[in-house]
Amino acid sequence: MKIDSSAGEVYTYFGDTWTFYNKVFSRNSIDDKGLHLVGSVHYDDEPGEPGMDNAFWDGQEMAFGDGDGEIFGSFTKNIDVIGHELTHGVTQHTAELEYEYESGALNESISDVFGSMIKQYFFPGGQQTAEDADWLIGEGIFLPTMENSPALRSMKAPGTAYDNPKIGKDDQPATMDGYVTLPNTASGDSGGVHTNSGIPNHAFYLAATYIGGYSWEKAGKIWYASLLDTSLHGIDTKKAFVIFANLTVKYAKSLFDQDTADKVTKAWNDVKVLAASEPAGDEKGDL
Numbered sequence: 001m002k003i004d005s006s007a008g009e010v011y012t013y014f015g016d017t018w019t020f021y022n023k024v025f026s027r028n029s030i031d032d033k034g035l036h037l038v039g040s041v042h043y044d045d046e047p048g049e050p051g052m053d054n055a056f057w058d059g060q061e062m063a064f065g066d067g068d069g070e071i072f073g074s075f076t077k078n079i080d081v082i083g084h085e086l087t088h089g090v091t092q093h094t095a096e097l098e099y100e101y102e103s104g105a106l107n108e109s110i111s112d113v114f115g116s117m118i119k120q121y122f123f124p125g126g127q128q129t130a131e132d133a134d135w136l137i138g139e140g141i142f143l144p145t146m147e148n149s150p151a152l153r154s155m156k157a158p159g160t161a162y163d164n165p166k167i168g169k170d171d172q173p174a175t176m177d178g179y180v181t182l183p184n185t186a187s188g189d190s191g192g193v194h195t196n197s198g199i200p201n202h203a204f205y206l207a208a209t210y211i212g213g214y215s216w217e218k219a220g221k222i223w224y225a226s227l228l229d230t231s232l233h234g235i236d237t238k239k240a241f242v243i244f245a246n247l248t249v250k251y252a253k254s255l256f257d258q259d260t261a262d263k264v265t266k267a268w269n270d271v272k273v274l275a276a277s278e279p280a281g282d283e284k285g286d287l
Contacts, residue, residue, distance in 0.1 A: 006041040006076040010064065013082040014039065020083070020118045021090070024216050025224050030089035037086065041076060042066055055081055057088040071166055073143050079122060081138050081152075084115035095232040100184050103237035104193035106244055109200035112137050113223055116155060117216045130208035130215045136161065155205040158198030172198030176241075176272040191237075199271050200241060206267035207248070211260060218256055222264060225251040241273045 014037045021027040029035040038061035044052045045065075052065025055075035062085050067073045075081060088111050091097055097107040116135060120128040138152030142162065149162035158172035172195055173179060179199065182192035189195065208219040226232075226247035235243050245268040253261035268274040 004041065006064065006066070006074055009074075009076040010039045010041055010062075010082065013076075013079045014086070016079060016122050017083045017086045017118055020121050020216075024117075024121070024220065027090070030086060031093045035089075038062070039064060055085055057085045057092075059089075059092065062086065067141075067143075069143075071143060071146060072141060075141065078119075078138055078141055080112075080115035080119035081141065082115075083118035084111040084137065087111040087114040090114070091227065095227050095229075097232065097235075097240065098237050099190055099193065101191035101193075101237045102196065102240035103235065104190050105196035106200055106240045108193050108197035109204070110223070110227060112153060112155060112197065112201050113204045114220075117220050120215055127214060129213060130205075130219070131212065133215070135205050142167075153198065153201065155198075155201040158202050171195055172201075174198055174202045174271065176275075199273065200244070203245070203267045203271045203273065206270055207264045210263040210267060218252075218260060219264075221255060222248050222251045222260075225255060245273045 018029055018037065021029070029037065040061065040063045042051070043063035043065055045054075046052075051067050051069070052063075053068050053072045055062065055064045062082070064075045065072075067075065088107070091107055091110050095110075097103045097110070099107055115137060116133070120130075120133045123133075135156035136151035136154055139150060141152055142149040142164075146162075146164050146166065149164045149167065151161045153170070153172060154161045158174040159170050159178075161170040161172070163169040171180075176199060180192045180195050182188040182195070184191045204215075204219060204223060207222075208215040211218045226244060229247050229251075231247070232244070249261050249265050249268070252264040265274065
C-alpha cells in the first residue's frame, strides 16, 4: 500500500517532536500527560483550488495546507514548521501567553525557538551546534521559482529571510528599535505578533551562540524553565518581553551559573529589551 507522502512526513515529524520534548525536557507529549498528536493533511480552508498557504494548531490538533503551487509548497516538509505548531500546544498548556502584542509575539517566538532546536537536534547530517546552525525557519517552504526567498524567518538575521515582489520584504526587526505598533485586529496581526517575534527570536539566537554548544543543552533548558514559570500567567501583554527576559536571566543562574546568566543578559541587552522595556517604533499599516 502506498503511503501518502504528506501523511508520512507528518507522522515522522510528530514523532521527532515528541521525542525531542521527552528526551531533552522529560515532557510527555504536548500537555505533559500523553496527549495523542493528531494532524490533518491536505487541509483547505476554502473549497477548490488552490491549496491553503498555512499550517496551524487549533488547540487540539494540527492542520496542514498543500500550498498554492505558485508561492508556497507543502507545509508538511519542514520539521521546524511542525515543531513550531506543536509548540503552540506546549505554550497553551504552560504559560498560556495571550495572543496579542508582545505576549503574542513571545508566543510565536517560543514556537520558533523550539522548532529551530528540533531542526538542529534531528539535522540529517548530524546534530548541529548553535554556531553551525542556519537558524532559518521554514527553509525551502517557498517554491524554487520564488527568488530571494530562502525561508519564512531568520532568527540569526531577522528581516533577511525573503525579498520578492510577490510577497514583499521580510519586515521582522532584530531589536526593539524596530518594534512596530499595529492594531490588535486580524489585519493588524493581533498587534504584530509575527513581525515583532523577530526580537525575542534574535535574543535566543544570541544567547545560544554566546553560551555555545548545542542550543538545547543550556539555552533551551533556560527558555523551557522560564516557559513553565507560573508568573507568566496573566501578564501585561505589552510588557511580556522584559518579564520573560528577566525570567531567563533568573533561570540561567539557578540552573547553571553567573557566567551563563551574564551571557543571557547580554543577549537581551543586545536586542534592547532589558535596556528599553517599552516598545519604541513607528506606526505601521496592515500587513
